[in-house]
Amino acid sequence: MNIFNSVETLGAVALGLVIGMIVLLFLQARSSIQVSKLTFPAYEFTIKKAENEANEIVEKAQAQAREIIASAEQESHALLAERTEESSKDYQSYTESLEALKTDLLATLTQTVQDTNNRSQEISDTFVEHLESQDQEMQKRIQSLAKNLDEVPERLRERSGVIMEGLQERIARAGEQLEHALLSTHEENKNAITEHLQKGFEIAERDIEAYREGRKDLIDNHIEALVREVVRVALQKELTRADHAELVRSALEEARSSGVV
């Protein structure tokens, strides 16, 4: 039997591995604690030194900042005084320029008003002259129209006389032409009417004949219907059952001879 295949041997090997691992972990923790104890004083010294250096740098920076602020305040006061003086000068110059502009505008406006008045006067004068000339022209036209109106009745009389004479002549000619046309067409119309009436009479006679034949056929049909009805009533009333049976037998004979049964 192979000893490596036994359960007890494998269990013993596994237990040995576990114990060895526990020992290794313990040794690792112990060495870490010893290293920490040796390095702590050096660490504190380094931190202290860094704090001192930092405090010195901060004090130097504060002193420099105070110097810069004082210098900036002095320069700003000087600059403010300089700008104030420049502003006073600019204001005075602006006031003077504004006064000059006002004077120029007033002079220009006065001249413009004067020019406008002069132009209005010129336009008014021209318009008055134009109206006067139009009035004179209108009076001349009215006088001319009144003169023409006085001449209208006489002209109308002359013109109407001419028109009436022409109209009478035309009416006379038209009457003559109409009379001639009527005389010439009278015979033609007379012949056409006679022919038309003749045709109408022929058509009417044919229609009457057709109607007569239709009515005669209708009467014939009515007579036949009456005959049938009379025969039917007579047969129903006069025949005995034996006669009916004989007629039925004859009808069946007829059906047989005609090939129905």
Next chain:
Amino acid sequence: MDNPLLQRILLHTYTKSDFYRTLDVAQEYLEHAFYNTDDTDDTEHVERLVRYAESQGDVLVAERLQAWGEPVLSLFTRENLYEKLKELREAFEGLPEMVLYTPVQFGKEEVTTVGTWCRENLDRNIVLSMHVEQSVVGGCAFVWNGTYHDFSLDYFLNKKQGEITHLIRSNNVRS
């Protein structure tokens, strides 16, 4: 048709209504005789059956039963009554039929006249289904092989239409 019973019946029966009326009365009497009385005598039915039909006021049926006679009625027994009736009805329904329309109601003699003619000229086993229709006066109308035919007065007058018209015109009936 090879039913001897039906052959016997057809000797004196020409219409469907006649057949069914007579058979119904016979069935009614036979049911009474077989199942409602203590009489065990299953013979000599004719005389009693005729009396029964006469008592019902149906002389025609009585005559028909008398005509059918003992050869027909003696075939029915207590055991085979309904079977024989069924066979008889089925055999009768298979016979050729003519539906005949007549102007009046026919009696026994007229039915015999027409029925005899039909059996001699059309089919020896034919049965008639008769109906009254007054409009077919002067002849008759009938349905044969599913087709209606009118051989009444109208048929004969139409056949003579030309002669009638000529007669009317030749007598100057119209103006």
